[in-house]
Amino acid sequence: MTTTIEDNALSTELQELYLIAKQWLADLKFINDESNILKNISKKPLEPEINTKLDILFNSLEQQVSELKQKVNHLLKKLEPLTYGPIKEIKMSLIEEQQLVKNQMEEILLNFQTTKNELLNYQS
Structure with missing residues (x-):
């Protein structure tokens, strides 16, 4: 299904979606950087099964982020071409894709927090 965009409000919404997606990239970079720092902290000598568990958690998180x-x-x-130009078309699949990415972003944030808490539990 295709919808022709003529409404300025919809154009503004598309620009906002674009900016949100840019923010997600920044958030993913932060999670990746923070994960690397936490991974280095976890290099303290811990029991082998704990190190293995943490390695699995961090590797899974890194794969999800990538x-x-x-x-x-x-x-x-x-989204980028939809934020400028006079004639614009969008498909419902674009909104579905954005929602899927949003849900996955929320899942990664939860996984990151869980992994971080798991590491901190072993560090105390």
Whole structure:
């Protein structure tokens, strides 16, 4: 299904979605950087099974961040041309994709917090 955009409010909403997606990239970079710092902190000698568990958690988080970063970049490429120019078309799949990325972003933030808490529990 395709909808022609003529409304300034809708154009503003698309620009906002674009900015939100840019913020998601910044958030993913923060999570990646923070994860690397936490990973280095976890290098303290811990029991082998704890080190293994933490490695699995961090590796899973890194993979999720990498995959979502690609999806956000793909979404940005779709949104960017919609934020300028007189004739615009959007498909409902774009909104569905944005919602999927939003849900995955929330999931990664929760996973990051869980991983961080898990590490801090072992560090105390």
